[in-house]
Amino acid sequence: MTALVRELRFALSERAVQLIVLIAFAASTAAVIAGIEAVNDQQALIDRLVLATDEERAVAVESASDPGDMAYYAFHLTFAPPSALAFSALGTRDTLPWKHRLRMLALEGQLYESDVGNPELSLSGRLDFAFVVAVLLPLLLIFLLHDGEAGERRAARHDLLRVTATEGRNLFTVRAIARSLLLLAAILIPFLVGAVIQGVGLPGIGVVLGAAALSLVFWLAVCLLTVRRVDAGPTCAISLLGIWLVLAVLLPAGGKLAARNVVEVPQGGELLLTQREAVNDAWDLPKPATMDPFIERHPRWAPYSTVSRPFEWKWYFAFQQVGDQAVEKISTELREGIKQRDRLMGMLSFLSPPLLTERLMTGAAQTDVAAFQRYEDCVRAFHGGLRSYYYPLLFEERPFDDSAKRELPKFSPCAQDSGR
Amino acid sequence: MSQQQVLEAQSLTVQRGGRPVLHDVSFAVGEGEVFALLGGNGAGKSTTLLTFLGLIEPHQGRAMAFGQDVQGNEDAIRRKAAYLPETASLYAHLNAWENVSYFLELARSPRPRDELSQAFDEVGLPADARDRRLESYSKGMRQKVAIALALLRSVPLLLLDEPTSGLDPVAIDEFNALITALAERGSTVMMVTHDVYGACQVARRVGLLRRGELVGTFEAPPEGMIDADELHRAFARSHAS
Numbered sequence: 163m164t165a166l167v168r169e170l171r172f173a174l175s176e177r178a179v180q181l182i183v184l185i186a187f188a189a190s191t192a193a194v195i196a197g198i199e200a201v202n203d204q205q206a207l208i209d210r211l212v213l214a215t216d217e218e219r220a221v222a223v224e225s226a227s228d229p230g231d232m233a234y235y236a237f238h239l240t241f242a243p244p245s246a247l248a249f250s251a252l253g254t255r256d257t258l259p260w261k262h263r264l265r266m267l268a269l270e271g272q273l274y275e276s277d278v279g280n281p282e283l284s285l286s287g288r289l290d291f292a293f294v295v296a297v298l299l300p301l302l303l304i305f306l307l308h309d310g311e312a313g314e315r316r317a318a319r320h321d322l323l324r325v326t327a328t329e330g331r332n333l334f335t336v337r338a339i340a341r342s343l344l345l346l347a348a349i350l351i352p353f354l355v356g357a358v359i360q361g362v363g364l365p366g367i368g369v370v371l372g373a374a375a376l377s378l379v380f381w382l383a384v385c386l387l388t389v390r391r392v393d394a395g396p397t398c399a400i401s402l403l404g405i406w407l408v409l410a411v412l413l414p415a416g417g418k419l420a421a422r423n424v425v426e427v428p429q430g431g432e433l434l435l436t437q438r439e440a441v442n443d444a445w446d447l448p449k450p451a452t453m454d455p456f457i458e459r460h461p462r463w464a465p466y467s468t469v470s471r472p473f474e475w476k477w478y479f480a481f482q483q484v485g486d487q488a489v490e491k492i493s494t495e496l497r498e499g500i501k502q503r504d505r506l507m508g509m510l511s512f513l514s515p516p517l518l519t520e521r522l523m524t525g526a527a528q529t530d531v532a533a534f535q536r537y538e539d540c541v542r543a544f545h546g547g548l549r550s551y552y553y554p555l556l557f558e559e560r561p562f563d564d565s566a567k568r569e570l571p572k573f574s575p576c577a578q579d580s581g582r
Numbered sequence: 583m584s585q586q587q588v589l590e591a592q593s594l595t596v597q598r599g600g601r602p603v604l605h606d607v608s609f610a611v612g613e614g615e616v617f618a619l620l621g622g623n624g625a626g627k628s629t630t631l632l633t634f635l636g637l638i639e640p641h642q643g644r645a646m647a648f649g650q651d652v653q654g655n656e657d658a659i660r661r662k663a664a665y666l667p668e669t670a671s672l673y674a675h676l677n678a679w680e681n682v683s684y685f686l687e688l689a690r691s692p693r694p695r696d697e698l699s700q701a702f703d704e705v706g707l708p709a710d711a712r713d714r715r716l717e718s719y720s721k722g723m724r725q726k727v728a729i730a731l732a733l734l735r736s737v738p739l740l741l742l743d744e745p746t747s748g749l750d751p752v753a754i755d756e757f758n759a760l761i762t763a764l765a766e767r768g769s770t771v772m773m774v775t776h777d778v779y780g781a782c783q784v785a786r787r788v789g790l791l792r793r794g795e796l797v798g799t800f801e802a803p804p805e806g807m808i809d810a811d812e813l814h815r816a817f818a819r820s821h822a823s
């Protein structure tokens with residue numbers, strides 16, 4: 163412990179260490195601020211949309227003279243609020259939808275109207291705290307440690323240090339640990355401040371600290387092993403940067419590419435087009451062409467399935483549902499494909515600690531693919547609830563009065579998406 | 583030799599990069615003795631020193647210190663020895679106090695500031711320089727800080743590699759007086775040098791190394807110093823052959 167304290171003090175006296183620690187602190191602070199701003203913006207947008215949608219819906223509900231009108235004109239906002247920890251790992255919240263304005267129309271097309279929120283971010287990633295921990299931390303650690311022993315040899319101090327230090331050659335290990343701890347502290351302090359501001363619970367903080375510590379320990383071990391084997395500082399730096407490049411950049415990027423090639427996933431656009439064709443075609447088809455497949459799936463409404471007028475809402479919403487049925491296979495393939503790709507990336511992450519760190523952090527922040535799919539499930543469940551509410555009004559023609567209107571379901575986020 | 587032996591090279595043979603650097607070198611240094619190993623560039627002087635510090639493993643023979651084989655007892659021996667490298671590259675971004683304090687902490691033998699001050703006085707480091715970073719020091723001043731560090735270790739054995747390199751003539755005289763005083767107080771000193779006259783001034787015995795072989799040993803008479811001219815001639819002859 164004394165040796166560690168001594169080396170911490172010594173490291174802080176070195177300009178290069180001060181600079182790197184300062185860079186780490188600045189990058190972490192910037193990432194935390196950017197993350198908090200991003201989630202605050204998302205939350206503010208949700209709050210505004212909730213208000214606007216409530217007002218709009220109230221008008222639609224009040225002015226509706228029949229349930230079909232109300233089902234057609236009333237919008238419903240669905241959303242996955244950012245978790246308290248989301249500021250630290252924005253994950254899929256940058257690239258996949260976390261809010262929808264839905265109507266009682268065919269659902270699948272509405273879900274996949276926008277495949278990707280920020281396509282450019284899906285390529286480059288965002289400088290969030292997870293990126294700082296997974297990608298920048300090892301890079302800065304390499305800068306800090308690559309020349310530890312070689313620099314002392316160049317300065318003709320190596321022998322003197324080995325002879326003088328009671329730890330002998332272990333002095334360089336203690337030094338490396340001290341510098342790593344300084345770097346870790348510089349990165350974690352802004353996170354801890356951010357976590358307190360965002361009201362993150364202790365388990366969440368624990369997962370992030372654990373992920374950061376694991377990342378640090380791995381890269382510290384890599385640096386120490388390399389420094390022991392390579393005498394020259396520049397050669398050591400090149401070797402370590404090579405390892406970093408493979409593990410932090412090439413493996414994740416190559417893995418993503420490979421997962422895309424191995425697991426074919428239909429495009430959201432393909433699903434949208436297929437559904438729209440199915441829905442639009444229904445206008446020109448005889449009514450039984452819609453009602454028969456609808457009733458086949460939902461026999462409960464068979465006694466009320468006769469459509470005698472040229473336009474009836476129950477027929478309109480039935481062909482919306484049949485539109486969903488038409489893309490069920492594509493939708494399942496899309497969901498399973500995304501899941502399968504994510505599983506592959508999960509397996510790959512055991513070869514790439516930066517990827518594993520990022521996945522641990524997005525998992526804890528509920529910004530991973532699993533969280534996105536949970537949100538989709540939540541939206542599907544809500545939309546199913548809308549259909550359960552409207553179908554008795556549309557098919558059985560139950561009384562459509564104020565008390566019926568008051569029963570109109572309102573979206574509330576599912577438990578795991580309930581955010582802060 | 584009546585004193586207890588502190589250092590002993592027993593048929594020491596060292597190879598570096600497959601080439602012999604020391605060959606069958608044997609000598610002993612007694613307690614309180616100042617022994618100088620003299621030789622030209624590449625004679626194997628520094629290698630001998632580093633072998634006694636356990637930083638180089640002998641190919642054959644043994645390096646003994648305090649009656650123990652250095653190999654396998656490096657830590658114990660280093661605790662009793664202070665080493666002054668040829669180029670005393672202390673930390674340029676620290677001042678004299680900070681440098682010495684740091685190295686003493688490394689050795690787990692911290693000293694109060696007044697003892698540091700006393701050591702700086704002994705080596706002649708100006709008081710106004712002590713708070714300045716070593717980056718502004720001359721080579722000689724840095725050497726003085728390193729010598730002060732070696733003194734502050736308060737260990738029975740000093741291993742010095744070209745200790746007067748970079749010092750001006752006055753500082754060399756002060757250094758020699760310091761080494762003599764330390765020896766009188768019981769410290770054992772082994773220094774390696776290519777400075778014939780410097781070796782004669784301070785050492786009671788001088789070993790002459792040539793291409794890794796000990797080709798001669800010169801001993802001072804009881805009441806005098808080694809004849810520098812004679813040593814110089816021997817050195818020149820060994821160099822020429």
